[in-house]
Amino acid sequence: xxxxxxxxxxxxxxxxxxxxxxxxxxxxxxxxxxxxxxxxxxxxxxxxxxxxxxxxxxxxxxxxxxxxxxxxxxxxxxxxxxxxxxxxxxxxxxxxxxxxxxxxxxxxxxxxxxxxxxxxxxxxxxxxxxxxxxxxxxxxxxxxxxxxxxxxxxxxxxxxxxxxxxxxxxxxxxxxxxxxxxxxxxxxxxxxxxxxxxxxxxxxxxxxxxxxxxxxxxxxxxxxxxxxxxxxxxxxxxxxxxxxxxxxxxxxxxxxxxxxxxxxxxxxxxxxxxxxxxxxxxxxxxxxxxxxxxxxxxxxxxxxxxxxxxxxxxxxxxxxxxxxxxxxxxxxxxxxxxxxxxxxxxxxxxxxxxxxxxxxxxxxxxxxxxxxxxxxxxxxxxxxxxxxxxxxxxxxxxxxxxxxxxxxxxxxxxx
Amino acid sequence: xxxxxxxxxxxxxxxxxxxxxxxxxxxxxxxxxxxxxxxxxxxxxxxxxxxxxxxxxxxxxxxxxxxxxxxxxxxxxxxxxxxxxxxxxxxxxxxxxxxxxxxxxxxxxxxxxxxxxxxxxxxxxxxxxxxxxxxxxxxxxxxxxxxxxxxxxxxxxxxxxxxxxxxxxxxxxxxxxxxxxxxxxxxxxxxxxxxxxxxxxxxxxxxxxxxxxxxxxxxxxxxxxxxxxxxxxxxxxxxxxxxxxxxxxxxxxxxxxxxxxxxxxxxxxxxxxxxxxxxxxxxxxxxxxxxxxxxxxxxxxxxxxxxxxxxxxxxxxxxxxxxxxxxxxxxxxxxxxxxxxxxxxxxxxxxxxxxxxxxxxxxxxxxxxxxxxxxxxxxxxxxxxxxxxxxxxx
Numbered sequence: 066x067x068x069x070x071x072x073x074x075x076x077x078x079x080x081x082x083x084x085x086x087x088x089x090x091x092x093x094x095x096x097x098x099x100x101x102x103x104x105x106x107x108x109x110x111x112x113x114x115x116x117x118x119x120x121x122x123x124x125x126x127x128x129x130x131x132x133x134x135x136x137x138x139x140x141x142x143x144x145x146x147x148x149x150x151x152x153x154x155x156x157x158x159x160x161x162x163x164x165x166x167x168x169x170x171x172x173x174x175x176x177x178x179x180x181x182x183x184x185x186x187x188x189x190x191x192x193x194x195x196x197x198x199x200x201x202x203x204x205x206x207x208x209x210x211x212x213x214x215x216x217x218x219x220x221x222x223x224x225x226x227x228x229x230x231x232x233x234x235x236x237x238x239x240x241x242x243x244x245x246x247x248x249x250x251x252x253x254x255x256x257x258x259x260x261x262x263x264x265x266x267x268x269x270x271x272x273x274x275x276x277x278x279x280x281x282x283x284x285x286x287x288x289x290x291x292x293x294x295x296x297x298x299x300x301x302x303x304x305x306x307x308x309x310x311x312x313x314x315x316x317x318x319x320x321x322x323x324x325x326x327x328x329x330x331x332x333x334x335x336x337x338x339x340x341x342x343x344x345x346x347x348x349x350x351x352x353x354x355x356x357x358x359x360x361x362x363x364x365x366x367x368x369x370x371x372x373x374x375x376x377x378x379x380x381x382x383x384x385x386x387x388x389x390x391x392x393x394x395x396x397x398x399x400x401x402x403x404x405x406x407x408x409x410x411x412x413x414x415x416x417x418x419x420x421x422x423x424x425x426x427x428x429x430x431x432x433x434x435x436x437x438x439x440x441x442x443x444x445x446x447x448x449x450x451x452x453x454x455x456x457x458x459x460x461x462x463x464x465x466x467x468x469x470x471x472x473x474x475x476x477x478x479x480x
Numbered sequence: 481x482x483x484x485x486x487x488x489x490x491x492x493x494x495x496x497x498x499x500x501x502x503x504x505x506x507x508x509x510x511x512x513x514x515x516x517x518x519x520x521x522x523x524x525x526x527x528x529x530x531x532x533x534x535x536x537x538x539x540x541x542x543x544x545x546x547x548x549x550x551x552x553x554x555x556x557x558x559x560x561x562x563x564x565x566x567x568x569x570x571x572x573x574x575x576x577x578x579x580x581x582x583x584x585x586x587x588x589x590x591x592x593x594x595x596x597x598x599x600x601x602x603x604x605x606x607x608x609x610x611x612x613x614x615x616x617x618x619x620x621x622x623x624x625x626x627x628x629x630x631x632x633x634x635x636x637x638x639x640x641x642x643x644x645x646x647x648x649x650x651x652x653x654x655x656x657x658x659x660x661x662x663x664x665x666x667x668x669x670x671x672x673x674x675x676x677x678x679x680x681x682x683x684x685x686x687x688x689x690x691x692x693x694x695x696x697x698x699x700x701x702x703x704x705x706x707x708x709x710x711x712x713x714x715x716x717x718x719x720x721x722x723x724x725x726x727x728x729x730x731x732x733x734x735x736x737x738x739x740x741x742x743x744x745x746x747x748x749x750x751x752x753x754x755x756x757x758x759x760x761x762x763x764x765x766x767x768x769x770x771x772x773x774x775x776x777x778x779x780x781x782x783x784x785x786x787x788x789x790x791x792x793x794x795x796x797x798x799x800x801x802x803x804x805x806x807x808x809x810x811x812x813x814x815x816x817x818x819x820x821x822x823x824x825x826x827x828x829x830x831x832x833x834x835x836x837x838x839x840x841x842x843x844x845x846x847x848x849x850x851x852x853x854x855x856x857x858x859x860x861x862x863x864x865x866x867x868x869x870x871x872x873x874x
Binding site for chain 2: 265311315316317318319352353377378379380381382394395396398401402403
């Protein structure tokens, strides 16, 4: 009988579940695949509807984690197996080498001498980093990491030479940790739906067609353009921007469900554009605009801007236009007739695909879409949190994670 | 929008019509959530008054008169691009095909015939009529002992003048019915098609443009999802035209001889006679085309874009049967197996009658209605069309 809790996934949901349970006195193991905590939220520019930066809340959570001896977190790590039963789970955690030890102070001297470059996954490949890099400015833990897939290793060793703190160990090896837990929280989150699968929307073929997660990075001060929302082909300012709703969501050929956040994300991103460019024109093409509950007032605020045009009609095609423009075509159902808009930038409001759809989730009960269901019969003691359970916004994910923490405590205590 | 209070628009849904669409292959229509994706992915949908999104809402609301008096139902070639991209499985291509099927009986020049072609329960009667007529024709007109005469000559069983006595009235019946149907249809679409654009160019020119477009298969050529349909339909159509030309030429040649205008070859023609070559090439093209169609529609390739209803199957199999029995008649004749050859030829005659006499009421009539609708669309200035109809704007 063990009342510890294993939380898989170190995004906002996993961190919340871990902190809530730890603050109730439980031992928590928090496992994150990336070399940093914060997940998708760390890559957001602003939250809707208040348009405040997510880093505010993330910092508070990082502080709660650091302050709490009950939380042991593993980055660059994955749970490779879980055995046992509720109250007596045994999990094996595999940790990839970071090649940088705890002496690192994130001074960045190593990066300046690194001869290699690689696409920065944090910025969805829109910028480059060295083989050794700090995951992002506010990374937790604030330590560099080496991507051994591209690093030239000891044959180069430039970073080792310049590191004043002896922090780099090119021969570091992976390690395994076995932990015991009474219950498991899956907070494996989501990934953006691969927009290149929607062939008629030109993503990957037309430079100025991007996805909404990329738009978050473009607008972020710590992003690839230092916050400048610019054309992807030539870096020029944008004037006309279109948002394409349900790019892959509510579509039986792609994701059959409503991802629930994309409407508000686009309304929010429309504000990014309008705040940066007073002369800009923004079009949002939708099937239905969904702003549930109190988000209605945010929707009304955005709608009141005469330069933001809400057009009912799903975009059926995006074609390359003159001078790198992207031409968006939809049937303007309320206005009548087909509508073509030549845009500097087109943002596909791609939906959320659960991570559990494409990775192993031992002991969990997964539904047809890849979301993890809470099932006391087939998967007792295994509780989903956040977007692992369904397509939620951040607030709902946090509520879901808090509830999951209580369920996990119960499950570990009552077996 | 004006501020003054307008009189409310009263929509009177015809639920029986909705059910009829669903029974005729459009059972998915209620899944449509009106996103308009279909109107955009369609390569031939016009800009100002696009389809098929408006047809989908009319179908859901049971607005029968609007749907049936709408040329766009026929501008659609059922290529299925809309269905392939439809996010909710509403299959607009199938729904429009179902509405076209209903149109066959709605515009039938002879209403009773329209009803008889709409359901398989009348099939025995439809076959019995030509079977009796042709049996009677053989009984009265065949040469005695035609079965044992050598070589096999089909006109010994069915002399050309006797065939003409059965088939000329049948074709006339079809032609008159078709004219009546066209008149009804033209009146309806000229009055009822949305957009309100007036006919702006000469009908002769519009007809020529339409005919040229059909010969080139311009519209089917734009189809992406169902691209193979271009070739199968092209081969079927040209094969059929060649066979029709062959039959007509043979009749003409017969009367040239009969009336002693000149002396030309008589049937059976030698295999190298130009008319025979035309006929055999036509048969080859047609049988290949229809075989491709049958393979795609019934071959279980899992095509999500090909809804096949009774009208489709009826037409495809009558046509396939006609072509196959025609080819087999020739082969059995050449193989000198008299009984089989004559019986096959008998079946062939029955099927030809079925194909031609009932053409205006079966899917064969897609040729007529689509031509008229395309001619209408080519004669109006679609760029001036505007939707004033509130039912299409939701």
